[in-house]
Amino acid sequence: MKLFIPGPTQVAPEILQEMARPAIGHRTEECARVWKECRSGLRQLMGTQEEILMITGPASAMMEASIRNTVATRSLHLVCGAFSKRWFDIASACGKEAHALEVPLGQGFQGAQVREALQSGIDKGEPFDAITLVHNETSTGVTSPLEEVGAVLREFPDTLFLVDTVSSMAGMEVQVDAWGIDVCLFGIQKAMALPAGLAIASVSAAVLERAESVPNRGWFLDFIKLRDRNLKEQSPTTPSTAHLYALAAQLKRIFQEGLEARWERHAAMAQQTREWARGHGWGPFPEEPFLSNTVSCLARGEGPDFAPALEILKSQGLLVSNGYGELKGKTFRIGHMGEHTSTDLEDLFRHFDNALEAKVTEA
Amino acid sequence: MKLFIPGPTQVAPEILQEMARPAIGHRTEECARVWKECRSGLRQLMGTQEEILMITGPASAMMEASIRNTVATRSLHLVCGAFSKRWFDIASACGKEAHALEVPLGQGFQGAQVREALQSGIDKGEPFDAITLVHNETSTGVTSPLEEVGAVLREFPDTLFLVDTVSSMAGMEVQVDAWGIDVCLFGIQKAMALPAGLAIASVSAAVLERAESVPNRGWFLDFIKLRDRNLKEQSPTTPSTAHLYALAAQLKRIFQEGLEARWERHAAMAQQTREWARGHGWGPFPEEPFLSNTVSCLARGEGPDFAPALEILKSQGLLVSNGYGELKGKTFRIGHMGEHTSTDLEDLFRHFDNALEAKVTEA
Numbered sequence: 001m002k003l004f005i006p007g008p009t010q011v012a013p014e015i016l017q018e019m020a021r022p023a024i025g026h027r028t029e030e031c032a033r034v035w036k037e038c039r040s041g042l043r044q045l046m047g048t049q050e051e052i053l054m055i056t057g058p059a060s061a062m063m064e065a066s067i068r069n070t071v072a073t074r075s076l077h078l079v080c081g082a083f084s085k086r087w088f089d090i091a092s093a094c095g096k097e098a099h100a101l102e103v104p105l106g107q108g109f110q111g112a113q114v115r116e117a118l119q120s121g122i123d124k125g126e127p128f129d130a131i132t133l134v135h136n137e138t139s140t141g142v143t144s145p146l147e148e149v150g151a152v153l154r155e156f157p158d159t160l161f162l163v164d165t166v167s168s169m170a171g172m173e174v175q176v177d178a179w180g181i182d183v184c185l186f187g188i189q190k191a192m193a194l195p196a197g198l199a200i201a202s203v204s205a206a207v208l209e210r211a212e213s214v215p216n217r218g219w220f221l222d223f224i225k226l227r228d229r230n231l232k233e234q235s236p237t238t239p240s241t242a243h244l245y246a247l248a249a250q251l252k253r254i255f256q257e258g259l260e261a262r263w264e265r266h267a268a269m270a271q272q273t274r275e276w277a278r279g280h281g282w283g284p285f286p287e288e289p290f291l292s293n294t295v296s297c298l299a300r301g302e303g304p305d306f307a308p309a310l311e312i313l314k315s316q317g318l319l320v321s322n323g324y325g326e327l328k329g330k331t332f333r334i335g336h337m338g339e340h341t342s343t344d345l346e347d348l349f350r351h352f353d354n355a356l357e358a359k360v361t362e363a
Numbered sequence: 364m365k366l367f368i369p370g371p372t373q374v375a376p377e378i379l380q381e382m383a384r385p386a387i388g389h390r391t392e393e394c395a396r397v398w399k400e401c402r403s404g405l406r407q408l409m410g411t412q413e414e415i416l417m418i419t420g421p422a423s424a425m426m427e428a429s430i431r432n433t434v435a436t437r438s439l440h441l442v443c444g445a446f447s448k449r450w451f452d453i454a455s456a457c458g459k460e461a462h463a464l465e466v467p468l469g470q471g472f473q474g475a476q477v478r479e480a481l482q483s484g485i486d487k488g489e490p491f492d493a494i495t496l497v498h499n500e501t502s503t504g505v506t507s508p509l510e511e512v513g514a515v516l517r518e519f520p521d522t523l524f525l526v527d528t529v530s531s532m533a534g535m536e537v538q539v540d541a542w543g544i545d546v547c548l549f550g551i552q553k554a555m556a557l558p559a560g561l562a563i564a565s566v567s568a569a570v571l572e573r574a575e576s577v578p579n580r581g582w583f584l585d586f587i588k589l590r591d592r593n594l595k596e597q598s599p600t601t602p603s604t605a606h607l608y609a610l611a612a613q614l615k616r617i618f619q620e621g622l623e624a625r626w627e628r629h630a631a632m633a634q635q636t637r638e639w640a641r642g643h644g645w646g647p648f649p650e651e652p653f654l655s656n657t658v659s660c661l662a663r664g665e666g667p668d669f670a671p672a673l674e675i676l677k678s679q680g681l682l683v684s685n686g687y688g689e690l691k692g693k694t695f696r697i698g699h700m701g702e703h704t705s706t707d708l709e710d711l712f713r714h715f716d717n718a719l720e721a722k723v724t725e726a
Contacts, residue, residue, distance in 0.1 A: 001387065008386040008601065019605050020383040023371040023558050024364065025682060056560055057420040058600035061583040068581075086582075095579040189601060195386050197419055197560055197603035216458040218431075218581070219449075220424040237421035238371065238552060240560035240603065242382050319388060 004348055005321040006138045006295040006335040007167055007190035012253065018246040019195060026241060032233035034244045039230070041251030045169070045259070046184060048176035048202045053226045055199050056240045059166045059187035060086065062199040065221035066162045066183040067091045067130070069203075069211040076101060076117060076128040076159075078109045081139040082324055087132040087164065099128070105327065108144035108290035109133065111152040118156045129210075130160040130182075136168035138190075139324035141297030141333060142290045143168065150179035160207060166190055170254055171266040171294040171337045182207050188243070191266065191294050193338030194250050197243045203227070266293040269336035269345055273298075276349045280304065280356070285331045294337040297323070299330060304356060306332050312355035318348055367711055368684040369501045369658040369698040370530055370553035374609075375616065381609040382558060389604060395596035397607045402593070404614030408532070408622070409547055411539035411565045416589045418562050419603045422529045422550035423449065425562040428584035429525045429546045430454045430493070432566075432574040439464060439480060439491040439522075441472045444502040445687055450495040450527065462491070468690065471507035471653035472496065474515040481519045492573075493523040493545075499531035501553075502687035504660030504696060505653045506531065513542035523570060529553055533617055534629040534657040534700045545570050551606070554629065554657050556701030557613050560606045566590070629656045632699035632708055636661075639712045643667065643719070648694045657700040660686070662693060667719060669695050675718035681711055 003009050024030050039052040046052075055061060067075065067090055074097040077088035091098035101117045103109065114131070121128050131153070136143045146163065153161040160182040165174050169184075171191025176184045182204040189196035203223055211223045219225065220237070229236045254262060270293040274284055277296065281303030284291055300306060307329060310320050323331035336345060366372050387393050402415040409415075418424060430438065430453055437460040440451035454461035464480045466472065477494070484491050494516070499506045509526065516524040523545040528537050532547075534554025539547045545567040552559035566586055574586045582588065583600070592599045617625060633656040637647055640659065644666030647654055663669060670692060673683050686694035699708060 001385070001391075001393075003386065003388060005388050008388060008604075011386050016383040016385065020379040022364070022379065023366065023374050023552065025366060025368050025371060026559070028364075028682075030364075055420070056603075057418070057424065057583070058598075058602070060600045061420065061424075064581060064583045090582040093580065093582040093585065187601060189386065195603065195605045196389070196601040197605065216579075217456065218427060219453040219456040220420070220427045220584075222456065235421075237423045238550060238559040239421070240558065240606070241371075242558045242560065242605065243603070319391075 001317050001319055003319050004334050004336070005319050006333050007337070008196050009190060009193055009335055009338040010340065011193055011195055012339055015194065015246050015250050015253070018249045019242045021242065021245050024241050026235065026238050031241060034241070034248050035233045035235070037248045038244055038251065041248065041255070042200060045251065045254065046174060046176045046202055047178060048184070050176065050202045050204050051208065051227055051230065053201050053203060053223060053230065054235065054239070055226070056197060056243065057199050058196070059164070059185060059199045060090070061221065062185040062201050063087050063164060064090050064094065065223065066185060066201065067094050067096060068217045068221055069214060069223040070160045070162065070183070070207055071096045071129045072214050073097055074099065074126060074128050076121065076131045078114070078131065078133045080108055080142055081105060081137040083138055083164065083166070084132070084134040087134070105140050106142065106286050108137070108142045109149060110145060111148040114149050115152045115155065118159055128159045130162050132162045132164070134164040135174065136165070136172065136292050136294060138167045138295055140286060140327070141284070141292040141295040142286045143172065143292040144290065146174065147179045150181060154180055160210060167294050167337070170262065173263050176202050188247060191337040192250065194246050195243065197240050198247060265341070266337060269340060269342060270296060272342055272345055273334055273336055282306070285327070294335065296334045296336065297331050298334070309352055309355035312358060313351055316351055318351055364680050364682055366682050367697050367699070368682050369696050370700070371559050372553060372556055372698055372701040373703065374556055374558055375702055378557065378609050378613050381612045382605045384605065384608050387604050389598065389601050394604060397604070397611050398596045398598070400611045401607055401614065404611065404618070405563060408614065408617065409537060409539045409565055410541060411547070413539065413565045413567050414571065414590055414593065416564050416566055416586060416593065417598065417602070418589070419560060419606065420562050421559070422527070422548060422562045423453070424584065425548040425564050426450050426527060427453050427457065428586065429548060429564065430457050430459060431580045431584055432577060432586040433523045433525065433546070433570055434459045434492045435577050436460055437462065437489060437491050439484065439494045441477070441494065441496045443471055443505055444468060444500040446501055446527065446529070447495070447497040450497070468503050469505065469649045471500070471505045472512060473508060474511040477512050478515045478518065481522055491522045493525050495525045495527070497527040498537065499528070499535065499655050499657060501530045501658055503649060503690070504647070504655040504658040505649045506535065506655040507653065509537065510542045513544060517543055523573060530657050530700070533625065536626050539565050551610060554700040555613065557609050558606065560603050561610060628704070629700060632703060632705060633659060635705055635708055636697055636699055645669070648690070657698065659697045659699065660694050661697070672715055672718035675721060676714055679714055681714055
């Protein structure tokens with residue numbers, strides 16, 4: 001099955017083989033070497049000199065970690081779809097006073113809205129400990145202008161900036177330090193093109209300082225504990241060493257391609273996808289300034305029904321996603337990320353066109 | 364490097380290859396099939412008809428989950444080494460009123476002590492919501508009599524019985540339902556002989572009922588959320604599908620050997636290890652009734668120093684562990700679990716003897 005869903009995505013065969021390496025002890029020099037290599041590569045990938053934390057687990061666990069470690073009282077969540085909503089749910093489940101700023105599906109967040117919301121909290125005497133933004137909302141293919149929002153956050157030094165780059169990291173530009181991101185977290189199964197299983201976060205000095213004073217951080221997701229073990233290039237618990245080997249190897253491949261070339265490849269694939277879709281009368285679902293380079297969410301509009309074609313493609317070993325939640329049937333999503341190339345998309349679109357044709361002929 | 368440490372341990376080559384399978388979508392029928400197969404095999408392995416929960420992450424995360432979901436107020440922790448102490452630390456970090464019942468290193472817990480401690484809580488009007496027991500304390504090679512303690516717990520129906528079988532499951536007999544275990548949790552990198560990365564727990568109906576009423580369970584480790592997704596044979600978050608494939612395949616191998624045969628193989632390897640050690644004047648560190656079948660912790664006593672031999676073995680690609688924490692230098696630990704056989708141990712002991720000889724000759 002070839003995956004064109006918005007993650008997990010295709011993994012290169014040589015990276016899959018890294019997963020099959022013999023187990024190693026997690027307190028050995030060899031494990032420390034790989035751990036260090038991963039963290040060093042991740043710093044370069046993310047544009048940061050800050051601490052890099054890694055856990056075995058899903059990105060959602062790291063979302064919870066970011067809340068448990070930075071929010072003493074109150075958080076603001078920028079919600080534009082299922083995954084940005086999840087962060088709000090997580091904060092609520094952790095007993096925090098969670099507020100949501102919601103926009104209609106298909107929209108993202110711009111600096112001015114964020115400034116207004118944060119200022120309004122201060123004016124009411126209820127400032128936010130942290131604000132969460134999902135850079136690329138996978139459920140709607142919406143990318144918010146991260147650099148612009150980060151610039152606004154500099155006006156609010158007491159509010160920490162928590163960013164989910166799950167489906168953008170390594171597919172779109174993210175500059176953690178230059179853009180003022182306090183926690184930048186992601187999983188590795190999207191544009192990183194690795195098998196799911198690790199979650200990664202950069203944490204700023206301000207985050208670690210804050211964490212010291214937030215009670216009930218718990219144990220597994222405690223940033224202080226993770227940072228302290230990092231000093232020994234170790235994890236407090238037994239990590240998936242298979243994933244560490246795969247990550248180290250994939251970071252090398254990413255740097256071989258070059259970060260800018262990789263971002264450009266993703267932008268070009270997004271362009272190619274939109275042009276093909278427009279030819280069928282399927283426009284992008286997101287509003288113009290929020291179009292994603294890694295996930296295209298395409299709206300049926302007046303175009304033909306795509307659902308039967310998705311089934312035909314699946315039977316041919318090509319997996320494309322229907323819309324998420326209430327958008328099912330109204331939109332579908334193509335993940336063009338990680339290892340995908342323009343040629344892969346051409347091939348997909350040829351099969352897609354044939355599937356549509358077959359359906360029309362049949363009817 | 365061949366691992367004779369108390370985990371992670373050797374993984375069969377064909378199981379390592381399962382880790383290298385292409386990524387699959389975690390919302391596909393294929394993933395649900397593997398998920399279901401794992402849960403069904405785990406029920407058989409654990410002797411339970413209760414719910415089986417799986418997360419991508421370390422067993423310590425599942426230890427935290429068991430606390431967050433069952434302890435509203437107060438927990439009792441049976442502490443006999445580093446890993447049973449960890450559970451106490453976790454409960455404290457989660458803001459629970461955590462009590463420890465501690466015995467000297469080398470001892471485990473018997474039913475009478477546990478009865479006394481639980482009754483004393485009730486007499487003081489401070490009953491415990493849950494009690495934690497590490498079946499096999501990896502740091503000291505101590506096994507506590509799980510069935511006996513479980514029988515005592517039946518006298519205290521309001522106290523849930525949380526058991527860590529990290530280094531015993533699949534190497535020693537554990538009967539979750541017959542022995543009255545409410546949460547039985549473990550990682551997969553010990554006697555299960557899989558690469559680290561998944562944590563597993565059975566949860567009784569009483570646990571799920573309790574969880575409903577415990578606030579601030581959080582999101583990632585919420586048993587209710589995990590159970591609800593289980594009904595669809597899914598994980599709430601993206602799991603490591605590589606590990607799911609490996610687990611399904613390894614469960615088959617375990618059943619091919621047969622559970623009783625597997626337990627007997629481990630008991631025989633423990634016997635073999637103790638006999639060899641006694642020949643060098645190294646007695647078992649644990650007291651007699653608590654000797655483990657998966658990890659032998661051997662005390663130097665009046666025997667020769669083992670530390671130089673451990674270094675020589677390491678240079679030969681054979682990894683054996685020094686003692687844990689304050690027991691370093693005074694004890695060393697041999698993990699004989701998972702894929703290991705009597706022949707592997709003979710080979711290890713021959714190299715060990717030669718290394719000791721070499722050291723003596725050199726001196």
